[in-house]
Amino acid sequence: MTGSTPDVIDPHAEDLEDIALGDDYALTANYVDMVVDAADRGDTARLRALVHALRAEDVADLMGFLSADYREDIIPLLDAEELAEIIAELDTNLREEVLESVPPKQLAAALGELDSDDAADVVDDMEDQQRAEVLAEMSDVDRAAIENTLAYGDETAGRLMQREVLAAPQFWTVSQTIDHIRAAGDELPDLFFDVYVVDPSMRPVGAAAVSALLRAQPEAKLENLMEQVTEIPVDMDQEEVAYIFDKYHLISAPVVDIGGRLVGQITVDDIVGVIQDESEEDILALAGVSDAGRDATILDIARSRLPWLLVNTVTAAVAASIIGAFQDHIAKLVALAILLPVVASLGGNAGTQTLAVAVRALAARELNAANAFRIVRREMSVGLMNGIALATVLAGATFIWMRDPRLSLTLGLALIVNLFLASVAGILVPLTLDRLGRDPAVSSSVFVTFVTDFMGFLSFLGLAALILF
């Protein structure tokens, strides 16, 4: 929730600003090269000019494109406020590294410049000892706000919310409310979009948009301007919060404690980040990989990807054991070994298609008990239809190539069976995981690929044993 004040200091800054960002508003490779060049030459004045021509968000981006040595050249050039804004924008891994290189006193000053939610987010990424030292340097009020925020669970509404909030009783008029806002000053958030109308026990009863306040006559009462609010419980998971904001097109929403009392607000700009994070997680989870961060070491990255590959090793070995069971048949007819991977590969692809559709529909809550049966039946029909289509194409091609009608028949039947089962697995596996309260993106594809490999091999070789031998 920071405004977008530029940090223009240098006289040449205007020109630099123009070349820093490409047409797509991303930092250009050319600008990164200029920064590296200035740092290599030890030209601090030039480096300072280059850095100060950027907004905080772009400096954070720049950090991501540089290696650690260059980052250390840049940090001393920043004042407390600049440092705070940049740290708030950094990815976790980079942030941890940058935090280690700044003295506690300077960090405490920087954090004092941030809203309570952003400051708590940064403190959360510190090592225990550094956290204690930095909190000791902060004012009692700032420290208490950060500690209270950190008391809420990770990825909950309590962590996302700002404590600063604008509340007013329903009998107030517009002009009373505006007078209150002018007098309140620093207690209010930097930006706000709604006045929460509360009863005497601080329970929200409605909300008036700031634009409605401006448009109304000064003597109008808040209770006549307010609309229904959607309250967010303080312990709600951030993915739920994002769903509600997206669904009802909310700009801000009041956060309430277990007694229904107003304790803070969440604004949509925090939610945009959550939505990005959650869908990135889904993309990576479906591929069996987690985001190790831009600055993780090669060993960290390799280690983070190995578990899934080991699971896949076991499932591939089990599937391969099916081939072992039919090795006498393969020795007699090597064409089976040639066609085998085709059956498994097409099943794998069809299963992945169904899986991606199911994971997306579950994430968008378009798939639940009300329509699950209809969707499962739909996917089974689609699998069967495409199985028949591919069976026709491939059985035909195999016949032209090998002139063996029984081999072609075997291949065709195996493809139909495998594509049907691929669709069944592709929809039932994520549905089941979801019903069990687990994330359907995380482990679905290992199950689905196992089913399509195992059943692909079994159906093709089993049918071959029946039809060909």
Added chain:
Amino acid sequence: MTGSTPDVIDPHAEDLEDIALGDDYALTANYVDMVVDAADRGDTARLRALVHALRAEDVADLMGFLSADYREDIIPLLDAEELAEIIAELDTNLREEVLESVPPKQLAAALGELDSDDAADVVDDMEDQQRAEVLAEMSDVDRAAIENTLAYGDETAGRLMQREVLAAPQFWTVSQTIDHIRAAGDELPDLFFDVYVVDPSMRPVGAAAVSALLRAQPEAKLENLMEQVTEIPVDMDQEEVAYIFDKYHLISAPVVDIGGRLVGQITVDDIVGVIQDESEEDILALAGVSDAGRDATILDIARSRLPWLLVNTVTAAVAASIIGAFQDHIAKLVALAILLPVVASLGGNAGTQTLAVAVRALAARELNAANAFRIVRREMSVGLMNGIALATVLAGATFIWMRDPRLSLTLGLALIVNLFLASVAGILVPLTLDRLGRDPAVSSSVFVTFVTDFMGFLSFLGLAALILF
């Protein structure tokens, strides 16, 4: 940009509202059953009560869970404003179906209730004849606004923006601005978050947040309150617009024409939908499937998934031809046929992991020419390390099982080669597609899987021919 006014009419509505949504704020399966039950019994009063207990967004959700017959029972129960809000929330496929069942005059009245961007979005989904009939029923002003919006390209800023916007000259004071807002009424958007400060040729020079206006003294000048604005060109792609909103945490931004003049505004709630859509597209594209919509027929869905499966058929057949080239070796040593799919499968998985990481990083603009070389080198090292790890495990297991040291060596070397090449393909394919200006999510995985299948077969069988025979 609709507020959240409930449509409470029925005396029992309060109770129904409580049971309509689950803890996760999604419509419950139970509620959908109640709607189906009321429709089956022809109990219109009950159906009306059930529908009117929901907000427009939830009625749109309900439509998605029902089949077409039930939707037709519900539409006549809605008045023009309710219908407009629900149509604005529907997915394209459902919307087309619903639009067909409403007479032009009623549709024109409904669209008059919406903001220009939402109304244009609905009109865009109509058949040509219906569009002409509906536009003929509308007022000249509304029709011109819709036609002007539709003149902008699909998925551009011009389509996303509202024409209603609050602009003021920089010499105005806060109190002059508030007087203008009170007088302007309907010309202003329903909700607004910023006053755009413009020069005499209507070029934005800054923006003042509405909350800053409320907080300032009445005699303060706008030029002293305003901050820098990020202007959005009217022809910018919506994905770019979303990137800018996310990066700079914007709540609203002015849209300018080619001469830099203010022509509208985009607000963050429109952007949340764009971000959701774009990342859903990436998840589906990586799996080689497009979203056919909840209400597409089974034939449509099967057809939409077939092209990718056919491409995969060709690549799988080419890869299988490698096996054909080595069939004499396989006939002599069937163990090769058993281990072959394991090599290909692990390569495929490692390639998919790298690919997902690369597609995510490209989408987040964390990967460009400035760091591409470093990231490619990193991925190659990771591929090599995990290749060595898996080679050790599998060569060892194969030795214990088959007691053939040369076969184990062959398998191990093939795994190292294939995992290395999988990483190279996983990063270079999406980077190359991106450099060519194509979406790296769309066709990457067909290339990568082809490389890992082809090279997996070739490396294992080629090494086997060298080492074992």
